[in-house]
Amino acid sequence: xxxSEFVYNGRGSRVVxxxxxxxxxxxxxxxxxxxxxxxxxxxxxxxxxxxxATELGAAAAGVFDRATMHVPASxxxxxxxxxxxxxxxxxxxxxxxxxxxxxxxxxxxxxxxIIAMPTIYAGSEMTPIYGITDAGMKRTGTDSRVLPRxxxxxxxxxxxxxxxxxxxxxxxxxxxxxxxxxxxxxxxxTSLMAEEGIAALARxxxxxxxxxxxRAARADALYGAWLCGAVLGSVGMALHHKLCHTLxxxxxxxxxxxxxxxxxxxxxxNADAAPAAMQRIARALKHDSAAKGLYALARESGAPVxxxxxxxxxxxxxxxxxxxxxNAYWNPRPLERQxxxxxxxxxxxxxxPTR
Ligand code: NAD
Numbered sequence: 001x002x003x004s005e006f007v008y009n010g011r012g013s014r015v016v017x018x019x020x021x022x023x024x025x026x027x028x029x030x031x032x033x034x035x036x037x038x039x040x041x042x043x044x045x046x047x048x049x050x051x052x053a054t055e056l057g058a059a060a061a062g063v064f065d066r067a068t069m070h071v072p073a074s075x076x077x078x079x080x081x082x083x084x085x086x087x088x089x090x091x092x093x094x095x096x097x098x099x100x101x102x103x104x105x106x107x108x109x110x111x112x113x114i115i116a117m118p119t120i121y122a123g124s125e126m127t128p129i130y131g132i133t134d135a136g137m138k139r140t141g142t143d144s145r146v147l148p149r150x151x152x153x154x155x156x157x158x159x160x161x162x163x164x165x166x167x168x169x170x171x172x173x174x175x176x177x178x179x180x181x182x183x184x185x186x187x188x189x190t191s192l193m194a195e196e197g198i199a200a201l202a203r204x205x206x207x208x209x210x211x212x213x214x215r216a217a218r219a220d221a222l223y224g225a226w227l228c229g230a231v232l233g234s235v236g237m238a239l240h241h242k243l244c245h246t247l248x249x250x251x252x253x254x255x256x257x258x259x260x261x262x263x264x265x266x267x268x269x270n271a272d273a274a275p276a277a278m279q280r281i282a283r284a285l286k287h288d289s290a291a292k293g294l295y296a297l298a299r300e301s302g303a304p305v306x307x308x309x310x311x312x313x314x315x316x317x318x319x320x321x322x323x324x325x326x327n328a329y330w331n332p333r334p335l336e337r338q339x340x341x342x343x344x345x346x347x348x349x350x351x352x353p354t355r
Contacts, residue, residue, distance in 0.1 A: 123229025200224030306350025
């Protein structure tokens with residue numbers, strides 16, 4: 001590899017990793033010099049929230065357990081009011097993109113520091129990107145105030161993640177790393193993290209499929225998810241993320257599953273324009289092709305491989321291709337509507353990549 005000019009943006013999160021790490025949340029609050037935490041989560045994380053609140057004692061000022069997908073503005077307003085009434089001086093987000101997204105929306109206005117404890121592999125905890133949905137429109141943006149100051153990765157809290165969601169969420173994480181490898185602003189450090197992140201998930205997901213409570217595999221997968229999330233937080237994404245954003249936002253398809261289906265096809269589209277990235281992805285997958293390797297991983301793990309299996313209607317593909325070509329954005333291969341429409345057809349049918 002030849003090294004040329006680059007810019008590397010180091011992000012300032014402190015990362016605490018390890019089995020049982022949730023007991024360190026109180027210590028981490030002291031690290032931030034804060035005393036009154038508002039814990040944010042979805043309802044299904046009740047048991048975990050209770051453990052953390054018990055661990056914190058009086059430092060747990062309150063719990064808001066109605067974090068919802070896409071971060072609705074009405075929920076944000078309610079949670080902000082709770083934070084004010086409790087005089088919270090920090091936010092602890094327990095869960096995935098929904099809980100962490102809610103914490104970010106509160107921090108955006110209040111500047112309260114966030115401690116994130118991810119329970120899934122989506123990667124939101126490592127990014128300064130936020131999104132709030134109001135009247136059906138999702139407003140997204142980047143602001144350093146919303147980047148969690150501390151991230152506590154405890155693989156034990158992922159043991160309850162269902163196998164199917166572990167696989168699709170893991171491949172969602174790999175998508176950040178794959179696009180990070182051909183990002184316009186890729187640099188040697190994010191590329192190292194990306195390749196290692198893909199490798200960690202590629203070797204751990206089949207073990208999780210075989211045995212959901214394999215603790216070593218869970219730790220390896222969460223380690224991979226951290227690296228992939230760090231890539232997402234550092235460099236720009238391209239066609240694959242735009243397609244998934246379009247399919248999720250305009251056609252209401254499920255987030256992680258859509259990433260899983262689309263990724264091999266987005267890589268085929270970009271293969272000739274980014275051969276070095278494809279080689280690194282393939283090497284991490286221990287396969288001779290990036291796209292074929294990811295398709296095989298999904299298929300062998302029982303994950304969906306076709307958009308039609310996610311409830312998409314074939315009549316929507318033209319509109320999806322149109323949206324994906326609007327608001328020009330950078331991609332290693334220029335955006336060609338006809339080829340993107342063909343990519344979507346292949347993804348719709350779940351065709352195996354041939355290269
Ligand atoms: P999510 O937080 O809604 O979680 C998905 C599902 O997994 C939920 O039903 C949740 O209850 C369940 N779950 C999570 N952890 C679990 C566990 N340990 N055991 C059992 N069930 C568990 O969604 P997500 O997949 O984490 O994130 C998707 C959302 O986050 C999307 O809206 C996406 O746009 C956003 N996102 C944002 C960023 C960012 O940088 N801002 C990054 C990634 C994703």
